[in-house]
Every structure is written in structure tokens, then in C-alpha cells.
Amino acid sequence: MNAMVRYGIFKLAARVSIAGFAVACALAADAEVLQTKLARIRIDQRGFITSFVARQSRRECSPKGHPSPLLSLGIGHQIVAPTRAVFSRAGHRIVLSYPQGSSAVVRYASKDRYFRFQLVSLSNRSKVDNIVWGPIHTTVSKKIGDLIGVVRDDDWAIGLLGLDDNTIAGPPTDGDCYGMGYYVHSPDLKKIPIPAPYKEGQWFNIGGDGVSDVAFYSHPEEYFQQVMGNGAKIEPDFGSTLVYHSRDRRKSVVHTFSLLPGFQGSRPRKQVSDPVDVDYVGSSIALYACPDTDGLATIERIERAEGLPHPVIDGKWIHDPSGFKTDFAWWGPHDKMLEYAKALGLHAAQDEGQGEYYANPVDHWQGKRVGFKNGSSLSYKDFTDETNRIGVKYGLHTLCLFLQPGRCSDVTPIPNPHLQTVLRTKLAKPVSATDGEIEVTDPSYLGENGTWPMRDGSNVLRVGQELIGYTDISKSAPWILHGIKRGYAGTKAQAHSKGDELVKLQMNCYNGFCPDMRLMPAYADYYATVMAENGMQYIDFDGLESTLYQNHGYFAVRKFFRRLFQTYAKLTGGKAPRIMGSCVFAGGWEYMSVCNVGGGNNMFDPVLNRWGIEGKDIRNGFGNSYFPPTFGIQDYHSDWSVFDAENLEAKSIGWDGTYMLGLSEDAVEKSGEKAAIFRAIHTWEDARQAHVFTPEIKATFRDLGAKFHLEPVGPGKFRLSKIVEFRQTSNGKFDWVNPDGTQRIGITIQFAKPVSGCTVDLPGGRRLSVEHPLAKGDMVVCENGGAWIADSNRRRIFDLPATGKLPVENGRSHMEVRSTGESANANSFQAIVWTQGPFRVLTGS
Secondary structure (H helix, E strand, O other), X not given: OOHHHHHHXXXXXXXXXXXXXXXXXXXXXXXXXXXXXXXXXXXXXXXXXXXXXXXXXXXXXXXXXXXXXXXXXXXXXXXXOOOEEEEEOOOOEEEEEOOOOOEEEEEEEEOOOEEEXXXXXXXXXXXXXXXXXXXXXXXXXXXXXXXXXXXXOOOXXXXXXXXXXXXXXXXXXXXXXXXXXXXXXXXXXXXXXXXXXXXXXXXXXXXXXXXOOHHHOOOOOOOEEEOOOOOEEEEOOOEEEEEEEEEOOOOOEEEEXXXXXXXXXXXXXXXXXXXXXXXXXXXXXXXXXXOHHHHHHHHHHHHHHHOOOOOEEOOEEOOOHHHOOXXXXXXXXXXXXXXXXXXXXXXXXXXXXXXXXXXXXXXXOOOXXXXXXXXXXXEHHHHHHHHHHOOOEEEOEEOOOOEOOOOOOOOOOOOOOOEOEEEEXXXXXXXXXXXXXXXXXXXXXXXXXXXXXXXXXXXXXXXXXEEEEOOEEOOOXXXXXXXXXXXXXXXXXXXXXXXXXXXXXXOOOOOOEXXXXXXXXXXXXXXXXXXXXXXXXXXXXXXXXXXXXXXXXXXXXXXXXXXHHHHHHHHHOOOXXXXXXXXXXXXXXXXXXXXXXXXXXXXXXXXXXXXXXXXXXXXXXXXHOOOOOEEEEEEOOOOOOHHHHHHHHHHHHHOOOEEXXXXXXXXXXXXXXXXXXXXXXXXXXXXXXXXXXOHHHHHHHOOOOOEEEEEEEEOOEEEEEEEEEEEEEEOOEEEEEEOOOOEEEEEEEEEOOOEOEEEEXXXXXXXXXXXXXXXXXXXXEEEOOEEEEEOOOOOEEEEEOOOOOOEEOXXXXXXXXXXXXXXXXOOOEEEEEEEEOXXXXXXXX
């Protein structure tokens, strides 16, 4: 799908809606007013929503001059709005008429917190490929939750939610999926003005070459928002648009799609989807409006009331921020893994040291695969007996539906007939097992190079039980395939008859294949089964886009996850697995606990308190759709201070987000502040579960000019203080300004080159003399009345004479460092001075 086309469909919908408005103005009929406890809508005689009012504030959220069709029809590339509505109040039904002669019966209901609409029937439907709920136009636009279809201001949220698997976010599009890109939008023009030549709503391509995912994130400015879905869109003229649709999947559809529009290597390819026995009649939608602070709670109410997926883990709905927890990734031998987990208070582990696991129906992850430094090993089941006993959910990093040659029994040696195809044709002549020339009856799109993952050269055919590689096809009849490679990927070259079906296979981005909609449920069952057999309660689905390769978009994502959760629940007595993935799609939102993608400074730098571009984009994109923002995989750094580690905790809590702490015994045991860091992370995790952080406190944690320190003072009781750091690289003198009252301080001085010794003139006139050689990276540390020399990983080498406590008053302070030795004159050092504000006591609810 081309993102520009997708946005064009939104615009087309708006134009058609207004056209329908003009045609229908002359009609005289009744109107219907529906209301929940919080909102009221008016549907006029044309079937348009002309008023959408927040009842308490009386705010009108339907933009003037932009009425919203309740239900539109997708006919080819046209979206057709209704022209007439007749209401049956006794039956709670609306009969909508359309200009091409269709008639839709919609059942409606006003629930406590949402409006419910369901398509009961549609006549004269032969040319109708999709039905479209909306597009719903609103004046709300501060936060665009395009992933799930919700728009939010500080005090109000309006959203749509599909109540069946086939009612999915976004307008009808090729691939039933969004295309990656950026759009310009400022949530607050006073704080974040948009400079010329940029304009609100303007669309831009993502960065990089279309291969490196880090390079996708290329616009650091806060007014650039990365597209995360297509359920909502900014409308500069009036606010925003929301839309969902449902497709008649019994029809085979030709898609022209690319996830990365705008890249030469990712040009759209034509792909023919196989039909699935699912129709749009029965499609149902919830339209909700509520205070923004109640948005998640309202979605939860809808899920419960409508019997939608509502995964609960450890007694908490997976989207309830009060249940959010930090996960950890583990590398290396497992000797210290459980010890660290208990000391840190962490409860879910992704074992990165096990590598990437590809799906293979004959491999159920048996045998002794969990290794220790002494050479011994355990099976996953034996190891999870231990992890589960201490409350740690353990799992592996998988490549979801990537079916690889030589690794998957559905590819090698006999390919499954239900590997996903992109087109089907037939052999024009018989082919022997040794023929190097193959002629087909119809070239279809065989001349296109590559498939969905945008990799040129990934051209593989299946005829019977043989895979065949090729490079291209003749430009005219007879249609001869060139560059033939018989018996591709370990299959056996065979003879084939005239008229035998030849299919081109969908490739994944690692030069493997993927299942079609018939085979996909078997892989959902496979993952659920091997997890249950091995005692695993966590899994990471890297390559989650493989649930889109079938060209059924978010419908396929939902079908995969629904089957996975159903099978896992049957095998585990009703449990739900903790799901991590490489991305979040509409259809996966309701099942996924976390999406700790990216990592390191590309996401967030906890030392310098600085967002990376990827972190900014995912923070906004996920958060706008009520999904926990992530700080990615943050590897434990041996040279961290305790405040650096605490900063990760504070920032993730402040944004109602998550992160994954990357751990290895090697990195941790080099850390001089290991004990303090472990205690601190455990304390923050305990405090989070004790619900001591109010929205006001969380807001302060977002301050990039501050870090925070937390100490336990009793059961459910903690002391919180603000830490402000002043950093400067200097060759001798260091000045800083304390804007607050008298503060307790700590000082770290790290040398860039070796020195024979040094003297430090501290604030308040005290002098600290160091008559000892210091290596490159060594530190002089003054904290809590003591002083010592530490190495580059903050490990204490020897103590220095005590300095006593070093408070500083409001205003300017000065410190001077003089070093001795050959490099003294040319040496520089980095000085870090931190100030600690007064304590605030927090008590759990």
C-alpha cells in the first residue's frame, strides 16, 4: 500500500461525504439522537453524524461543514456515502440508502460508555468490496492515535473499536495495512511551532535505505510524527478523521503494496490474495467518547461487555499501567540469571543468548539447551521449573512466521502447498526433471522482481513438490521463464505436466517463506504448544510483519493471535502468555503486553537524559494509542552510576512505559555500583507495584533536566528526591549554578589521561589531595562525606581522607582541579556535580 494513496483515500472519503451531503439536503426525513452517559450524537436523515457533543462540557466535536457518514461503501477505489436514512426506533435499526442502489440495515444501541453499530444486511452488493465505518470527522487533534483509531485532547478522547476480527482499523487499502512514513503535526503550536516550509499534515518518507530499521527514524523534531497505523489521521482543515472497515474476504483481490513507500528497492509489487470465507455482513463497531483520562478504562469496559480478547496476567489487564513491569534480556551462561532477577525484582526474561528461533513443526525445543559455565546444561522445562517458581516468565526470541529452507519441515525437503503465494498460473508445456526452460500460459506479474519484503532477486516458484528459482520472464509470448534453478532450497527436481499449477511464493525478508491463511493457525498452535510443553510464559515475535504477508492485513494479525491465545489457554489451564514483538499492529494491540524494540541511545540515553529519534517516534506513536511507550533494550553499562539506572526507571514510569534491561554476568560483575543499582531498581519496581506514583509525580519524572532517587522507608512507603546533574569537560576549572536552595551534593572527576596525582579545591574552601597515580578513566569521587578513587567502572580502588558533607547554597559555585605528571598540562577531565533536593514521602494506595 502506498501511504500517499492511503491518505488520498481519506481525502476522497471526505469529498464523497460532502457530495452525499449536498445530494441529500433536499430529502426530508426524521433524525435520531443517541446518547451515552458522556456523549450525544445526532444522525440526520441522510445517515450523517452532524453533531457529536460532550454532554458535561457541551463541547461540539463534529466540525462545522464536515458531517460524518455513519456507514460508507467501498466500491473499487471509491468510497460512497449514504444519501438517505430511515429510522426504526422500535427495532433500533437504521436503513441507509446509497446512490448506486444498495440498501444497508444497521442495528444501533446506546451503551453506558459507547455507541454500538452493526451491519445486519446489505442489498445490491455485488460490486461492494468493503464497508466503511465513517469516516468520522472530529475537532479533536492534539494526539493522533493512528494505530488503533483514537484521537485525544487534554480532556477528551474519541475512538473506534472493531467488535469482530474482520472489522479493522483504517480505510480500505491495498494490503489492508498502513505504509510507513512521517507526517507533520504539532500537539501544541505554542510550545512546538512548525517552521516554514513545513505545514500541518504534510507527509514525508521515512529515512535510510529501506533496510536498516534504525535509519527509518530520521526526523528528530517533535513536530514530526511517525505513522504507526491508519485508524486515525490529522485533518488540518478541521481536526481529525477516524475510520474502520470490513472486507468481503471471499473475493480474490489484486494488491499493489509496499510497507516502505518511496524507496527504489521497496517499490510496490502486485500480489493476488487468496480468498477466505469471511464476509462484512455482521461487522460491528464501538464508537466511544470520554475524558482522556478514562480512555483505557473505556476500552476495557468495551472489551469486557463485548466478549473481546482481554488478556489478564498476574491479575492485571495487560494494558493497565499499574501492572507494567520491566523485563530483562539475558546473554551468556545462566549461572547468575536467576540470582540477578531476584535481586533486581524483575519478572520476565528474554533469553537472547539462545539466538533466534525459527518455526519448525518437528522441533519442539527439546533437549538440554540452557548452558552453565561448568559445561552442564538443562532442558527448557527443567529451567522454567526454576524460573516459574520464583515468578520469572521465561521465553525465547523467535522469528514468528519465517519459514526457512533447511530449518522448517514445511519448506524442506517437501514444500507445503499452503506456503503463501502472490500469484497463480499454469504450465504451457510438460517439463522434465532436467529441463532448463519453463513456459507458462499467463505471465501475470511474474516479471516483477521480488515480493512483499522488497528484496530484489527473491523469486521462487512452486510446482507440485518442487521449488524453482528464476530471474525474469520473456517480454512477449511465448512466456518463457529465465534463470531457472531447479530443485531450489533442497527440494527435488521433478517432471511436471502441461496444465499443472505454478505459483510464485511470498518471501520473507530473510529469504525464506511464510504460511498462508490456512496454514497460519497451525503455527499459532505450534508456538502455543511448544511454550506450554517447555513451561514458557513469555515469547518475543520478531518479524511480526510476517502476519501481514498474507495480504489480509490486521485481520490476519488478529486471527494469528486469537488462535495462539486460545490454544495456550487450553494447554495451561486458562493462562495468557506475555507477548513481545518487533512492532505493534492494529489487531495485535489487544494481545501484546510490550514492544521493547530498538535500544540504547537510539531510544534514550539515561546518562545524558536525552531522547533518540527512534525513542521519540515510538514514545509518541505508541503512547497516542494507549500502548506503553518503550525505552527499548537498554544494556546494563558497567560504568553507570546508580542515578543513571534510576533514571531509566523514573522515565519509564513517568511515561507509563516499559523497557528491557540487557544483562550479562560479564557486564554486571564489572560494575562498581552493582549493589546500589540492583537495590535501586528493585525499589522502583516495588514502588510501581505499590501504586505510589500519582499522575502529578509521573509528570515530573518526564523532566529531562532531572533524575530521581528513591529509597524504601517501610512497607509500601518510599522517600523520593530530585537529582540535578551539572556536567562539564574542563582542563582545570569548573563552575555551576545551583538554582535551588541549599542542596546536598556529590562530585565525580574522571581523567582523560593518566596523571601522577592531583589536588581538588572543593566548594566551601576544602582541598582534597591525591598523591597516587591515576590511570586513564579513573575517577575521584566525593559522596556522603567520604572520598575515594574508583576505576572507569566505578569500582573503588582506595579511600581518600573524608571530606565531610558538601552542601552548596543557592547561586554560583566553583571547583578547581590541578593534576601532576607528564600529561598534566594537556590533561582534561569530566566533572559531574549532582545536587539532591529535599525528600518527599510516598505511600502506596
